[in-house]
Structures are given as structure tokens and as C-alpha cells.
Amino acid sequence: MTLSEEAKARLADVVELQPTKNAELQERWELESGSEVHQYLENELKEYYFRDDNSLIRATAEAADLVDVEPGVESVDEGPPSRVRVPELQTQILEVLAGPDERSQSVVAVLHALREAFDVDPDTDEVRSGLQSLRRKGVVEVEYRTVPTFRLAMAREDLEVETAD
Structure with missing residues (x-):
């Protein structure tokens, strides 16, 4: 074809x-x-x-x-991926998101961290969508408390992040 x-x-x-x-x-x-x-x-x-x-x-x-084209997700074994290619907002989310041993963050907490760290102003739905996309890729995990909260699924240094254009 x-x-x-x-x-x-x-x-x-x-x-x-x-x-x-x-x-x-x-x-x-x-x-x-x-x-x-x-x-x-x-x-x-x-x-x-x-x-x-x-x-x-x-x-x-x-x-x-x-x-x-390189796949957006690469895994070295059956565990979480070692490399992801994601849009800029998701790259920024990965930089401010709580690590695997830290208390998970709500969507609103991630939004505030993004605003503080990068001088950006995405809306809540964009942040939620970015977190869910990263969750599907296996690099973010969700913890359900009163609201869903998120944190990295692995140590930050074990993940290579490439920002897609």
C-alpha cells in the first residue's frame, strides 16, 4: 500500500x-x-x-x-519505559511532578507548580490530559485519594525525556 x-x-x-x-x-x-x-x-x-x-x-x-520515527515509548525490559518523546507541556509536567517516593500531587497542584516553574498558564484540562497521557505511557502513576493524584512511576534520573516539536 x-x-x-x-x-x-x-x-x-x-x-x-x-x-x-x-x-x-x-x-x-x-x-x-x-x-x-x-x-x-x-x-x-x-x-x-x-x-x-x-x-x-x-x-x-x-x-x-x-x-x-522513534516510537514515543521505549522500554529496556518489561518494566516502565526508559525513554519517552512527549509534547513540551508534558516535558514540563515531568520536571515538576512529585518523584516516586514523594507524596502524589493533584492536577491543581501540578498546575500551580507549572505556573511557578515555567511562567506558563495551561488550563486544568490540559494538565489533566497531559498527566493521563503520561500515565498511559507508564511514566506516571495515579493514586486515588479524595481526587486522583499523580507522581512519577520511577526515579527521575532513570527516564530520558525528549520534547517533541
């Missing part, structure tokens, strides 16, 4: 962001809905992606070879 330039670029996004979901691709591709994402995947990239047991979108090994 020959892919258009747009399809190759979008396939590269799937490889880079995996594991991902429709909403993340919708935002990246500037589409109107998650169903548009699903329709595009089925019509243009059907041979190059699959959904895992958690219904998250992943690229096939062939897709990664075809677009020559």
Missing part, C-alpha cells in the same frame, strides 16, 4: 505518540472529532495500526520502519 505524504506524516504521529487515543490524534491532526480520527485510521492506515487490550492506538513494527 502506497501512502500519501499526509498519511506518512500522520502515521509518524501514531508511531511517536503511541500508545495514544483518538482525542490525542484529533488534537494533533486538527480534526473535528474522534470519529474522524477513527475513519482516517481505518481508511488510510488500516494496515499500520492496531488497538491494544486497553483500546489504545499503537503502530505496527512495519509502520515504525516505514516512517523511520
Whole structure:
């Protein structure tokens, strides 16, 4: 199957962001809905992606070879990933988020830490979405108290973070 330039670029996004979901691709591709994402995947990239047991979108090994893009998540064994490629906001979240031996933080606490450390002003939903994306990638864990709280799933020095453009 020959892919258009747009399809190759979008396939590269799937490889880079995996594991991902429709909403993340919708935002990246500037589409109107998650169903548009699903329709595009089925019509243009059907041979190059699959959904895992958690219904998250992943690229096939062939897709990664075809677009020559590093997967967004790399693991050296069955444990948490040793390297992730994430958007700038998620890179900043990883820098301010509590470590694995520290008390987990609420979304609002992470938001305040971001504002203080980086002079940025994301909204709560952006921070929540970033934390959930990092959780799906296995580098952040959630602890449920009165509200969900988050912390790193591993020591900061055991994770290499690359900011995606």
C-alpha cells in the first residue's frame, strides 16, 4: 500500500505518540472529532495500526520502519519505559511532578507548580490530559485519594525525556 505524504506524516504521529487515543490524534491532526480520527485510521492506515487490550492506538513494527520515527515509548525490559518523546507541556509536567517516593500531587497542584516553574498558564484540562497521557505511557502513576493524584512511576534520573516539536 502506497501512502500519501499526509498519511506518512500522520502515521509518524501514531508511531511517536503511541500508545495514544483518538482525542490525542484529533488534537494533533486538527480534526473535528474522534470519529474522524477513527475513519482516517481505518481508511488510510488500516494496515499500520492496531488497538491494544486497553483500546489504545499503537503502530505496527512495519509502520515504525516505514516512517523511520522513534516510537514515543521505549522500554529496556518489561518494566516502565526508559525513554519517552512527549509534547513540551508534558516535558514540563515531568520536571515538576512529585518523584516516586514523594507524596502524589493533584492536577491543581501540578498546575500551580507549572505556573511557578515555567511562567506558563495551561488550563486544568490540559494538565489533566497531559498527566493521563503520561500515565498511559507508564511514566506516571495515579493514586486515588479524595481526587486522583499523580507522581512519577520511577526515579527521575532513570527516564530520558525528549520534547517533541
